[in-house]
């Protein structure tokens with residue numbers, strides 16, 4: 001028997017198998033779905049034919065539930081591909097909100113997670129309960145429950161997903177906490193990439209499969225694979241189940257829970273990747289070393305540098321200190337905001353006094369030999385400073401640890417997962433605070449970031465893309481928000497102008513920017529973005545507190561009487577200088593390179609924390625350093641900003657009222 005979500009007439013609309021291949025072939029190949037299954041898959045997708053119930057049943061046994069074959073099933077059979085629906089699609093930062101508000105979601109997830117999936121091979125109970133053959137009925141119910149069936153392009157019916165509607169309802173917080181922990185044994189991920197956004201990586205989507213998919217057991221020698229599949233006409237993802245071995249009647253269906261690219265790249269990590277399901281200890285002593293040159297070079301285009309002689313010649317060239325600057329640029333934002341500094345745009349970079357680029361520049365040698373008088377707003381290999389994983393690697397000591405007081409301990413989970421797990425477990429054993437912030441290094445604006453003290457969750461998060469884990473600042477200095485009276489975390493952005501790196505010659509713009517969290521700081525709800533982040537990607541502007549730095553200083557000194565801002569500022573400036581020195585200490589490609597023609601402006605994000613219980617010892621922590629070719633917000637707040645940038649960086653006009661030498 002099968003479930004058809006579409007009537008015959010709907011199914012016969014003009015979407016052909018060729019259309020299907022055109023839109024999905026790359027996905028099918030990437031997921032290694034055998035080619036002989038594609039026609040049946042196409043047919044099942046357009047008819048929404050969830051027919052797994054004809055071949056499998058859920059069976060309860062002593063340790064839990066599993067999925068078993070009703071008949072012999074040949075894996076070479078062209079029909080042996082089955083659709084699995086997704087019970088819940090979610091983003092981890094919004095999951096709690098949905099559990100609190102969507103009726104029935106807590107109950108469904110609790111029922112789903114309540115079963116204990118044990119590895120294949122467990123004894124099957126003699127009496128396989130009739131009631132447990134649930135897919136078919138359940139699917140019928142699901143479809144009939146779904147009152148809102150939409151027509152897309154007048155042809156395909158599509159059901160609203162469970163996360164589409166929000167409504168109020170009360171649920172037990174403890175149960176939700178438990179579900180949010182358990183979910184990392186059931187959740188899976190795929191990433192949507194939008195073709196039109198070339199530079200930005202896609203945002204990962206997490207989902208829980210329906211009861212059938214979620215109850216498939218684990219084996220290291222699996223007999224099936226389950227892969228996510230985005231079906232464009234439905235604008236919706238399903239999972240596909242296909243067999244890798246034939247099944248005999250009553251055999252248990254088992255997939256490999258860690259059949260992921262992470263495992264493919266690191267086969268020796270299997271026991272670590274299995275931790276979310278089976279736990280374990282990671283106590284092998286591992287030596288942490290600084291990443292090698294190869295690490296810094298992988299996936300990066302090398303910058304071409306002038307040799308020492310060329311640099312020496314270049315240093316002798318006289319440069320402009322006034323008058324009209326000839327500027328070659330790919331970005332007008334900053335130039336449009338210049339008032340006092342006169343500029344003339346040139347089409348040929350050979351003529352330029354200043355090269356102002358938002359795109360990465362690589363040809364420093366050519367610039368040095370063909371236009372030595374020009375200055376440019378970038379340093380070679382500055383990604384060692386501005387990209388999170390490279391910065392963390394750059395700042396590591398030879399023994400691999402981070403020893404700078406202004407930098408939080410940080411692990412690259414793509415290369416150092418075993419080390420991180422050891423470190424995590426060691427802290428756990430010692431009873432030390434163990435909250436981490438897990439950040440992708442290729443997305444900005446706080447996207448795909450997670451605060452967590454749960455090792456299982458952290459391990460699973462790397463399936464959604466490369467990440468670093470940095471020790472979370474658990475004792476931040478808090479700010480009393482005047483609008484809601486909450487004591488919230490905040491971070492500060494300082495703009496630094498770099499004139500040279502060896503030795504460091506740099507200036508900080510005296511005005512800085514403030515960013516505040518919304519909710520009262522607490523370590524109890526680590527999934528709440530409004531408590532733990534100061535950047536928000538939504539439009540509720542009312543919740544965002546804007547405050548000029550002068551007002552911020554007044555208020556923070558008022559709240560924390562032991563703080564004197566002049567002293568805090570001094571520590572911040574010392575830390576920023578420390579950052580620039582440390583980041584350019586190693587030769588390229590492992591550190592930022594000195595270059596006589598380079599000048600740069602970076603945005604340095606800083607948090608303040610208490611180093612002791614008494615709150616007398618203040619620490620400065622640098623979160624990250626951003627390359628800033630444009631500065632819309634700065635130009636909007638401070639009319640003199642663009643002029644100050646150009647005067648400081650390119651005219652050698654250091655105005656001590658606006659910038660401070662660090």
Ligand SMILES: Nc1ncnc2c1ncn2[C@@H]1O[C@H](COP(=O)(O)OP(=O)(O)OP(=O)(O)O)[C@@H](O)[C@H]1O
Pocket residue numbers: 408437439443444445446447449470471472473474490491532533534535605607623624626
């Ligand atoms: N180690 C940390 N401890 C506590 N909070 C942190 C830590 N690192 C980052 N955060 C917080 O996480 C958020 C994003 O941080 P970060 O600046 O590193 O990322 P981003 O995505 O590059 O954002 P942006 O580019 O907008 O600054 C901020 O709200 C920041 O306060």
